[in-house]
Amino acid sequence: MRQSPRHRQRLPWPILAIALLAVAFILSPFIGLLWRTPWSKFTDIVSEQEIRDALWLSLKTSLMTAIVCFIFGVPLAWLLARVNFPGRRFIRALMTLSMVLPPVVGGIALLYTFGRRGLIGQYLDSWFGIRLPFTTTAVVMAQCFVAMPFLVLSVEAGLRQLDTRFEDVARTLGGSRWYVFRRVTLPSIKPSLIAGLVLAWARALGEFGATITFAGNLPGTTQTMPLATYAALDSNPESALILSLVMVAVAFSILIVLRDRWLGRADQGLPL
């Protein structure tokens, strides 16, 4: 493609300078982390039971969260995008609220709703003997609470951009609603769906405030990587460093893998 004359102009340096500052700001803490990491002790620390527990727990719960967010989030996104029901604006505002809420507040809300004496929790306890706090289930719930809005809003945006006439055509060809959704709608929103899933998963992986408040902090059951890192900060700063690095590496590598495979063209105008 021939370069238009505009491209040959020099880049406006004030914008470049500011952008470079922004990059430096985001990049430097990672460099700081790498600089302080006790590399010689890396393998020893990583093989410690508590760290392996935390890593496994984090991966397990965040993947579970991604799945739950998908199962519940996509129908909700569809509803928000396609059906003009009373209270639609309210639900959308609720999703946004959940996203900007400090996670600890979310945790407190969850505790007083699903805790043993909570609004709903008390019936879960007395009728079914289900107790949620201090369980791994609670970890997934806390993660879902903070992560689901990311998926819902991303998928909703994708659905809105979709031309509904494709679904009309599919219906006239004899496709049931479910068939049309599965074979026409979902494939068409694949980019925003994947983006939403990755955002939700990443948010779940990094979840701290809601988890520690609602689920608690117990190695092996509820102590995810962020919690383990915080706990290690006082007693064992080297472990904290290594844990931080491991989290960065895990997140980074999965984002790289996903980017190549699924997100394909960068020109689709999505956040990733």
Added chain:
Amino acid sequence: MFARHVLVSALVPIMLFSACASSPESQEQTTLEVYAASSLAMPFAEAGVAFEKEHPGVKVQFNLGASSDLARFVQEGAPADVFASADIANMDKVETQDLLDSQSVIFATNYLEIIVEKGNPLNILSLEDLTDPDLIFVTTSPDVPIGKYTAEVLKKAGVSVTPDSFESNVKGIMLKVASGEADAGIVYHSEVVASDSQVKGVQIPTEFNIVAKYPIGIIKNSANKNQAQEFIDFLLSPKGQALLTQYGFKTP
């Protein structure tokens, strides 16, 4: 809509300006930054008010948290004037790094007590009763003073308890038990006093109990060493000590 935007845009610089304006000390106001263990929340709040009355021109600001967190903040150069810890170990962290102006002094002591839900529905009467695997017992990590003290007490009694969660500080334990989420925990006696009967305390026999010693010290880099010393003197005075005992602490 537009008016709202204007209001918000105007508020932000105003807030930023006042935030900046309040940090440097004016000639009339000195702010004393006191980093204190969470268990000192209530007595220190009252002490702060009383101290400010006696020392107009000084405002006392508290930063409460787990002593281990606070020690770390001081080590990382936080602008504290005074540090009051719930155990000697965390004060040592600061003292050995030569961050204190002079030697710390013990200004109060505390002892441990089991807490359960109001009414004690599960009828927990001793440390032994905590070993029940179905019981939801919470504590803090061993770096936080209460966590360490709890481990000591349980060891003395020869009792093995598996916690269901390691909270961030003693207030976390209080919250979980008071709200009914956890069945039992071990906290300071002062917490039971301060809880205003939202939880019930179960005594731990003296032979198993420990004495928690609370040291307090002035930070070397403090710009308000005189006022800091006055605050410590106040705590050690009969008035200060009476305040502390009122909240369940004991004299050193």
Added chain:
Amino acid sequence: MTLDACFALTRGSFELDVDLSFNEGEVVAIMGPNGSGKSTFLHAIAGLLPVTSGCLVLDNQTLDEATSEVFKDPTQRPVGIVFQGGLLFETMTILENIIFGLRARKIKRTEATVQAQPLINQFGLTELLQRQPRELSGGQAQRVAIARALITKPKVLLLDEPMSGLDTATRQLVRAEFREVLAGFAGYRILVTHDLDDALSMSDRIIELDHGKVIWDGPTSEYRGKL
């Protein structure tokens, strides 16, 4: 046997009010400016929009009746539509597009491909089968769209602005093809267009809509005379 469309359909502030009858022997062109209700009419026949009052009956079977709340959704109506621009499913191959209607009826892939052969041959689509819709020209896409619509053997064939987006040369070619297709289709044929030439060259009967009302309905030859 007839297709009777005697209904009113309100969409917001717009009202389409018609009383029309179609028979299988004629190709009908519905004309009118934008907003006159042509697309709304097609959507109503296809079952994508419910009527507000009145009814829609095909070969004595009620497709939509407002008062008794009888409504057959698109999957239950033997209607095929070719939309403007083809609207081929972009995430599927041409073959998958064509056999979509059969697959939706749970017919297996291999079986469906076999059933699709006559249409594939008729429209000369054999080389295009494994391609993606975005690789096709406008004319090719329209052909695929017709094949896709015809595969379910509908009784009613609707064409929504079939020539839109095509350049003049292609239009001529595609027009000829469409005439052939329409001639060979045994059922009700309705095409919606705002292009006079399309209407004149492809239809036997012209209905003109304006602001949701029928302002002219008669043979194409008469319409030509009117101009």
